[in-house]
Amino acid sequence: MKEKLLEMLSENESGFVSGEKISKHLGCSRTAIWKHIEELRKSGYEVEAVPRKGYRIKTRPNTISPHEIKVYLQTEKIGQELTYHESLPSTQEVAHRLAQEGAVEGHVVIADEQTSGKGRLGRVWHSPIGTSISMSIILRPKVSPQKAPQLTLLAAVAVVRGIEKTTGLQCSIKWPNDILLNGKKIVGILTEMQSEPDYVHSVIIGIGINVNHKREQFSSELREIATSLAIAKGEEVSRAKLMSSVFYELESLYEQYLLEGFDVIKPQWESYAISLGKRIVARTIQGTIEGVAKGITNDGVLLLEDDDQVVHQIYSADIEIK
Numbered sequence: 001m002k003e004k005l006l007e008m009l010s011e012n013e014s015g016f017v018s019g020e021k022i023s024k025h026l027g028c029s030r031t032a033i034w035k036h037i038e039e040l041r042k043s044g045y046e047v048e049a050v051p052r053k054g055y056r057i058k059t060r061p062n063t064i065s066p067h068e069i070k071v072y073l074q075t076e077k078i079g080q081e082l083t084y085h086e087s088l089p090s091t092q093e094v095a096h097r098l099a100q101e102g103a104v105e106g107h108v109v110i111a112d113e114q115t116s117g118k119g120r121l122g123r124v125w126h127s128p129i130g131t132s133i134s135m136s137i138i139l140r141p142k143v144s145p146q147k148a149p150q151l152t153l154l155a156a157v158a159v160v161r162g163i164e165k166t167t168g169l170q171c172s173i174k175w176p177n178d179i180l181l182n183g184k185k186i187v188g189i190l191t192e193m194q195s196e197p198d199y200v201h202s203v204i205i206g207i208g209i210n211v212n213h214k215r216e217q218f219s220s221e222l223r224e225i226a227t228s229l230a231i232a233k234g235e236e237v238s239r240a241k242l243m244s245s246v247f248y249e250l251e252s253l254y255e256q257y258l259l260e261g262f263d264v265i266k267p268q269w270e271s272y273a274i275s276l277g278k279r280i281v282a283r284t285i286q287g288t289i290e291g292v293a294k295g296i297t298n299d300g301v302l303l304l305e306d307d308d309q310v311v312h313q314i315y316s317a318d319i320e321i322k
């Protein structure tokens with residue numbers, strides 16, 4: 001009932017919805033409506049009630065509950081199924097389990113807080129409560145497992161676009177999938193796969209975005225290398241709006257990718273890439289290589305030319321731009 005009421009008020013956000021209309025539509029008494037309005041207020045919605053006019057949402061809480069996300073959702077697949085938890089060790093783990101149990105493509109697992117968020121190369125990812133976006137998106141592309149890294153690059157493009165459309169801020173991508181703003185990390189993407197040697201069961205794209213962190217919420221160490229959208233913009237950003245925007249961009253790019261392949265995604269990724277053409281150091285598990293980043297292959301592999309003009313293919317590494 002509370003969700004239906006929220007839906008009604010959200011559909012008519014610029015005007016008032018009369019008590020009579022609500023009570024007819026939801027088949028409940030005026031007293032019941034009042035009770036649900038009070039519940040909405042407790043969840044952080046500022047609801048105006050004016051005699052003879054009705055009810056109107058004045059301000060919304062900056063939450064990422066499924067009903068808040070659905071207000072902005074414009075997709076057909078991604079985000080239509082949402083699993084929300086206030087706190088989780090990691091959204092990746094839950095998404096893996098749901099994928100194994102047959103979750104549909106586009107199912108997204110969201111948490112308001114992660115207590116052991118997973119980063120790339122075994123690192124920890126911090127997602128403090130109420131400030132971040134932490135989500136894992138389940139995709140089921142009919143491509144070979146070798147092509148899965150392409151989806152990481154595709155996701156990075158979708159996030160950069162979603163951020164730009166929602167906030168006007170322009171981010172760049174450091175290969176393979178670090179998204180930077182003013183030279184500091186703002187988004188991390190971790191792509192994991194459930195597959196057989198020649199068949200992909202699912203690809204789980206984990207996306208962590210620093211949205212409304214204040215400077216003091218980063219440790220002194222992180223403050224040097226990480227930032228948030230709110231710090232850059234000087235005001236809070238709606239997490240639900242941003243999430244829906246990322247879903248929309250991801251769905252468009254993914255459809256394009258399934259129809260036309262990575263060839264159409266690659267130039268879009270390159271247009272945001274900051275490492276290309278620059279001198280970089282790549283730290284891989286096999287060792288460290290320094291040289292110039294020449295480009296990426298169609299499989300999303302980084303081509304690095306060292307000082308002896310030998311071109312190395314880098315599949316996974318930590319990149320430092322010199």
Ligand code: BTN
Nearest residue numbers: 090117118119120135188206208
């Ligand atoms: C990186 O190291 O840059 C990747 C960080 C990925 C973090 C996201 S947050 C949502 C999802 N759940 C996790 O535990 N990790 C990913």
